Amino acid sequence: KVCCMASIKNAMKLAEKYPDARISIHYIDIRAGGEMYEEYYKRAQELGVSFIRGRVAEVEESDGKTIIHYEDTLSGEKCSDITDLVVLAIGMEADKDSRQIGKMLNLSTRPDRFFQSAHPKMRPVETHTKGIFIAGCASGPKEIQVSIEQGSAAAAKALSLLYKGEIDIEPASAYVIPDLCDGCGICEKICDFGRIKVTDRKASVDEVACRGCGACTAACPNGAIQIRNYTDEQILSQITEATKEGSEFPLIVGFLCHWCSYAAADLAGSLRIQYPTNIRNIRVLCAGRINPSFVLEALRRGADGVLVSGCRLGECHYTIGNICAVQRMNVLGKILVDLGFDERRFRVAWIAASEGLKFAGIVEDFVKQLKEIGPIGSELKQE
Ligand code: SF4
Ligand code: SF4
Known part of the structure; x- marks a missing residue:
């Protein structure tokens, strides 16, 4: 989007300044999706800029001339043109120092070195560090219009903090x-x-x-x-309460992150999606908070199965909380098998806040599976 429109703009500037110049843009797909972008593209055509669909195969220097060879994929013709100037419109890259800046400000960077926003759709100008906002090309290639919008949004967010004169802090620190x-x-x-x-x-x-x-x-x-x-003691007390009711079989204890999987469970409820009542949910702020000992404690206290669930990978509210959880839960899964438990008693699922149906489906399937395995400890007795 950026490269197409920037190339069109440059071509138009040249066409206006040098009306006799023959200007062509070679493209694969023109991305002119934006307010008045299509009109801008048409204006360039009216100014005489040619748009040739097809990749340039070769740029050749011969007898002091620059010749380009290409196939026009619309007509199917193989063509060659002598040119005075060839310009390659390259992709936008993040500043080479962005990782260092990120370290100084505590901002995460993506593999392409652009800064990572707190959420690409819901919080595009926020970062995972409170009070630091990003706009425009800081978080990836953007056209001017979007950059201005993001700049205004970031300024408004900063202003709302300054205007208040005080900041709210997490009650859970x-x-x-x-x-x-x-x-x-x-x-x-x-x-x-x-x-x-x-x-x-x-x-x-x-x-x-x-x-x-x-x-x-x-x-x-x-x-x-x-x-x-959310102290260990408080969570352990919740596990004790959740496993007190011994009459329900199978009994599942679910550790759900506040932002996604707990919200998905909530959504399943508000949408009145029917699913078994066998699960007792314990809310934590992040899947990264789930200590493997909580899972062991739930099983020790008689839960037939344990579900650990957080945001989808790559969408963690705290950047890497669910990645930490993956590593811990992988190790825990192996320990449970070593202890003689059926590995199917322990499930890990990554669920978005909008996936109420998925949450209900997972619980339903888990209940079915646990019924096949039998009550907790039955596999230990067999051995
Ligand atoms: S890991 Fe999370 S809870 Fe612990 S100090 Fe850092 S931000 Fe706070
Ligand atoms: S992880 Fe180590 S340094 Fe950190 S609080 Fe625990 S004992 Fe102290």
């Missing part, structure tokens, strides 16, 4: 229990937002800037870092 911390530094490495520092063998959290994802809490080997309102 991490805090350290110094007596339990041995300064191993695991939490510091895992926090993708750089909110933890270990000094003098003790971790400390920037609680105002902490996002509350809980990835650090699930990783700490000593239980020394906790999330307010």
